[in-house]
Amino acid sequence: MFISFFYLLRSRELDVSLNEWLTLTEALDKGLAGNSLTGFYYLARSILVKSETDFDKFDGAFLEYFKDIKTYEELPKELLDWLNNPKEKKNNYDKAQDEKNLQLSLEEIQKMLMERLAEQDSEHNGGSYWVGTGGMSVFGNNGNASNGIRVGGVSRRHSAMQVAGERHFRDFRNDTVLDIRQFQMAFRKLRQFSSRIEAPKTELDIDSTISETCDNAGNLKVVYQRPRKNTVKVLLLMDSGGSMDYYNNLCSALFQAVQKSSHFKDLKVYYFHNCIYSMLYKDPYCMYGNWVETEWVLKNISSDYKVIIVGDASMEPSELYGRSYYNYGARTDTPGIEYLKRFKAKYKNLVWLNPIVDMGWRTGYWRQTYDALKKEFDMYPLTVQALDKAIKKLLVSK
């Protein structure tokens, strides 16, 4: 059933698996969709879609697939207009009528509504039979009946086509190519365990316990040890702005993955524009004044930090080799390459991640600095596989 809907969803890059599809079929068998399109919409969405970022894709596909279906919810426009502007509400609550109404099921009410709509040709307000406002009938807006269908008016009971059509979740879309999780998994490998940390001794040391107990003539003597923790400290230096804007999504995924990797002992992040000069910025906007001296970083961040530089290494050659004549406020008469070399000299574990996956077709001066820096540093493209390699590189000393 609906197999082509399944393939439509898959072609819309919704990662729906056969398993989930079978679950949906099972749910339909159990009648969980309540024989309505709205029910089916919510049922399918909650089973097939697992992130609010994908809701929009689902809405789009749903609209396309079911666009020709006529539903009960569709009403003539004049009717809606009139119902949306209720006439004065009368105090006409009728208990007997209400009790009679309560006997009706939703299906019966829907059926009655369709019949009534066929008969009715004028406005009715305050009555108990026709569709109207402020009345006791089971249909209409702003009425006094306890149950029934609200026709028109502002309602939270949206129909499926309305909900899908509103595309509420458009803002949630994130068409990032790479999953943050994949990056995170790669960063997990960046760890070196050591028990030489300052933490309370909370783990049972089995070997020592056995040997101490033996020494103690068989009387139990429990020995605890410190848990082993990751000791990796990371210094992340990110290029921001300019030619890097093309890679915003990719870099922000990487950044989030690093940020969320709570297993690092310490993480420091600084930003630079094009190349590292005398100042490193504290945020990606690289605003004048919001910075620390590069010299300070080199002095105070010890050499056991693992350094990851993220940048496209593409700039005007003078920005790399030249002394200051064009100024962002951070440049002095020490050329950028000099600072980069200082980082390389100080930190044994340093890699360069480059969002440019394939430099193949590019030529010109951008190419020059790319090639030069590639020779100077261990440069890896920013893909999951290459990131794995880069992290291995960070863990072994040269």
Place this chain on the structure above:
Amino acid sequence: MNQKQTFKGSSDYVVSDELMRAVNIAMALEKPLLIKGEPGTGKTMLAQAISKALNKKLIIWNIKSTTKAQDGLYVYDVVQRLYDSQFGAEGVDNIKKYVKMGKLGEAFSSDEQVILLIDEIDKADLEFPNDLLWELDKMEFYIPETKETIKAKKRPIVIITSNAEKELPDAFLRRCIFHYIQFPDKELMEEIVKVHFDNLDQKLLDSVMDAFYWIRNLDINKKPSTSEVIDWIQALEIGGISAEKIKSEIPFAGVLLKKNEDLETVERSRRRFRA
């Protein structure tokens, strides 16, 4: 099969139509329900409401960054057993005495159906959800120490909440029913507020709602949520603030906003608004 149960919200928890559907779907399919949404949209409250509405016991497993999947199943207290054996305490040869059930184990071994809330699953380690796949699928686990299999007598209704701090693994997601709680619109919010306050002046409520959604639409870092608006109304009621003053002065803004920058943003836009 047990008779069909459905959830229709409870007296102090207002549930949106979509959420109600999702809960009922999850219960009918006997799959865990994964709830995501902005903080303060009542994710945790949901489990309490279901437990109350269906009159079932609620077992809450709060996840912390150090929580391991094993903790939820059972803990074997080796050290206690070793100590006991030293002093020849009774029952040392009975391993069962030293196996203590975790929250999941508790839910499985309960004679009646229970609601199990796994709260903030994203707080835990990345691998955590994967370690629970089998247990949540089959609703059973094996204790090697006692050679026992703990199998759920009645499959518990499992509610899992996540704040999306970490992405959850695909294999885990595929086994869940997913629902994203959207931030309530004005109409629903009024309903929620009315559940918490018995006789609230409609005029006061209107101006609170106006001010609240106005603040939420400003460019602020930490948007106030349902629980904050309820606290705010409480403060306004105690302070005896009139409805007119709310929009123009935003009294007790500190209840709504928790960050200095946000308070300043609101202050600035308020002045501009009045000028």
